[in-house]
Amino acid sequence: MNDGLTDLYQEVILDHSRNPRNFGPAEEADRTARGNNPLCGDRVTVFLNLDGDEISDAQFDARGCAISLASASMMTEMIKGKSVAEAKALFEKFHALVTGKNGVGASPDLAELETLSGVKNFPTRIKCATLAWHAMVAALDGADEDVKTE
Amino acid sequence: MAINVIIKPTFDVERVRQDFPILSEEVYGKPLVYFDSGASAQKPRAVIDAISTVYETEYANVHRGVHYLSQKATDAMEAAREIVRAFINARDIREVIFVRGATEGINLVASSWGRQNLSAGDEIILSVMEHHSNIVPWQLIAEQTGAVLKVVPISDDGALDMNAYADLMSDKTKMVAITHVSNALGTITPVEEIIRIAHERGVPVLLDGCQAAPHMVLDMQALDVDFYVFSGHKIYGPSGIGVLYGKSELLEAMPPYHGGGEMIDVVTFEKTTYADLPFKFEAGTPHISGIIGMGAGIEYINGLGLDNIAAHEHDLLEYGTAKLSEINSLKMIGTAPEKAAILSFVLETVHPHDVGTILDREGIAVRTGHHCAQPVMDRYDIAATIRASIGMYNTRKEIDVLVAGLGRVQEIFGQ
Numbered sequence A: 001m002n003d004g005l006t007d008l009y010q011e012v013i014l015d016h017s018r019n020p021r022n023f024g025p026a027e028e029a030d031r032t033a034r035g036n037n038p039l040c041g042d043r044v045t046v047f048l049n050l051d052g053d054e055i056s057d058a059q060f061d062a063r064g065c066a067i068s069l070a071s072a073s074m075m076t077e078m079i080k081g082k083s084v085a086e087a088k089a090l091f092e093k094f095h096a097l098v099t100g101k102n103g104v105g106a107s108p109d110l111a112e113l114e115t116l117s118g119v120k121n122f123p124t125r126i127k128c129a130t131l132a133w134h135a136m137v138a139a140l141d142g143a144d145e146d147v148k149t150e
Numbered sequence B: 001m002a003i004n005v006i007i008k009p010t011f012d013v014e015r016v017r018q019d020f021p022i023l024s025e026e027v028y029g030k031p032l033v034y035f036d037s038g039a040s041a042q043k044p045r046a047v048i049d050a051i052s053t054v055y056e057t058e059y060a061n062v063h064r065g066v067h068y069l070s071q072k073a074t075d076a077m078e079a080a081r082e083i084v085r086a087f088i089n090a091r092d093i094r095e096v097i098f099v100r101g102a103t104e105g106i107n108l109v110a111s112s113w114g115r116q117n118l119s120a121g122d123e124i125i126l127s128v129m130e131h132h133s134n135i136v137p138w139q140l141i142a143e144q145t146g147a148v149l150k151v152v153p154i155s156d157d158g159a160l161d162m163n164a165y166a167d168l169m170s171d172k173t174k175m176v177a178i179t180h181v182s183n184a185l186g187t188i189t190p191v192e193e194i195i196r197i198a199h200e201r202g203v204p205v206l207l208d209g210c211q212a213a214p215h216m217v218l219d220m221q222a223l224d225v226d227f228y229v230f231s232g233h234k235i236y237g238p239s240g241i242g243v244l245y246g247k248s249e250l251l252e253a254m255p256p257y258h259g260g261g262e263m264i265d266v267v268t269f270e271k272t273t274y275a276d277l278p279f280k281f282e283a284g285t286p287h288i289s290g291i292i293g294m295g296a297g298i299e300y301i302n303g304l305g306l307d308n309i310a311a312h313e314h315d316l317l318e319y320g321t322a323k324l325s326e327i328n329s330l331k332m333i334g335t336a337p338e339k340a341a342i343l344s345f346v347l348e349t350v351h352p353h354d355v356g357t358i359l360d361r362e363g364i365a366v367r368t369g370h371h372c373a374q375p376v377m378d379r380y381d382i383a384a385t386i387r388a389s390i391g392m393y394n395t396r397k398e399i400d401v402l403v404a405g406l407g408r409v410q411e412i413f414g415q
Helices: A011-018 A066-079 A084-098 A108-121 A123-141 B013-018 B045-057 B068-088 B102-117 B136-145 B162-168 B191-200 B248-253 B288-304 B306-325 B352-361 B374-379 B396-412
Strands: A031-037 A042-051 A054-063 B096-099 B123-127 B148-152 B173-179 B205-208 B227-231 B242-246 B264-267 B272-274 B330-332 B342-347 B367-369 B385-389
Touching: A011 A066, A011 A108, A031 A123, A042 A066, A042 A123, A054 A066, A054 A123, A066 A084, A066 A108, A066 A123, A066 B352, A084 A108, A084 A123, A108 A123, A123 B352, B045 B288, B068 B096, B068 B242, B068 B288, B096 B102, B102 B136, B102 B173, B102 B205, B102 B227, B102 B242, B123 B136, B123 B162, B136 B148, B148 B162, B162 B191, B173 B191, B191 B205, B242 B248, B288 B306, B306 B330, B306 B342, B306 B396, B342 B352, B342 B396, B352 B367, B352 B385, B352 B396
Parallel strands: B123 B148, B123 B173, B173 B205, B205 B227
Antiparallel strands: A031 A042, A042 A054, B096 B242, B227 B242, B264 B272, B330 B342, B342 B385, B367 B385
16 A cells, blocks of 8 residues: 555664664753754754864754654764754755655765655655754754744 | 324434535545544534525625615624524523634633733632643733732543642632633543632632533533633534623623724723623624524534434443553543543554554544643643544544554554
8 A cells, every 4th residue: 555654654764763863862062952843742952062163973852753753863873974064955955855845866965864755745744854953953053042843 | 182202312423424525525545534523623514504605695794784684694693692692501692702712712801801800919720731722811811910820730530630629729819710621631620519619719710611512511500600612613613703601790890802893882082982792892893604604503513412412422432442442552641530522542652643644644634742732741741642532423433443543553663
């Protein structure tokens, strides 16, 4: 039965959601930002350490659905070692992917994030996939206020 | 000798379903299974037709025109007010105020009654399972007046802690605002006892009846409640219209909430005098078709009999609770002995949002989230629940579809 659900809930996504990487509050972080989805009550906090312009460490703490946990987990893996500009550029590409605006063909930069492309068929779930990313960008920008998806 | 044959009305759900056009829609190629009536109920043909008829044959602005159509629209609207009055057994038709919905009704009371009656240190008693619409309006007026909110806790099953309620009641208590039926848990609160205890101290009570009005017979005079609110769209009528009931002596003493047309007696730049009830609280052109549509919704309910509807829904609640409880990783949230129409639950390892998405593809509409009741979610230390809310048109077969859908959830999540 192809109703998009098996694309949405691929094994790699379920694995990340069950065993999120880089998970838990960081004791020390250069940058911290919280994301909040008032629609569903989900919350995520992103902790970043910077070495000059490079993200040397990334962690997150969250309560949320499989999509938001998997997205946050993959994000922390992917942005480690990237420059601030590279991390933001990756979000642009990821955002295009989950909103179905990336045209045809995969971008090699996205790697495992490609598995979240099924989200584009579930418009109500795009915010789940992007919440941690918005928080990451807010942390990089040093924003004080919580990020909201609404 | 005359023989009186009394035919006991029976509730034929399949016939009722025929009255709701949307129920024959398909969702992703599957029959719609609508378990979100607690958020908003679907509309019977009678309501849809009533609204069309207004615009096709009897529409004009109300209460001002001398012309034929204005009088006809006014008559239809005021007939709907009488339908509402009878539906809740209010003593006086002037006690029925049309508002945009329960939210506006609570804001009206909190603002108008609150500004006049609250001062620093006064206390307003709410419960932890209130909808945000029965929390935030009181917070707003508390900020302005220095009044304080006191929160009645619930026990683990979701029943209101009546000992705590009695203990919270003090000389400082000025208002009790509590839900009649919890939208997140389905708990029916012991409103008679709540009102009795408050009235012993002369404290007025506002009940949020959004989740009660579709499911149980209401009697304002027997309850002796001071304010009661509910929304049209949850009683099978249109959205954007609702009812504030208030005792006339309280409403008469309160200042207007909104200023404008229709709520005035005489206006000069020096002084304006206000219209009598109910118009004092109905500034501006009302939602004419909404009012008439809500009246049609109530008449439709009356035709079936609210007792019959309640019995049918209670059967589904019991059947659903039993069926859902058979699922291993499922935990019901809200298991109070007195419940109405709400099946709220969580699965141990699957987030409600993921459950909602998977059920959606099975054609099943449930609500997932905090149900605008974040404090009660915090009480259970959860972010969200899956809520299947029952309407008059739901069936046992649909409960079975829901249970099968939850099976698909477990399959996808590999359990």
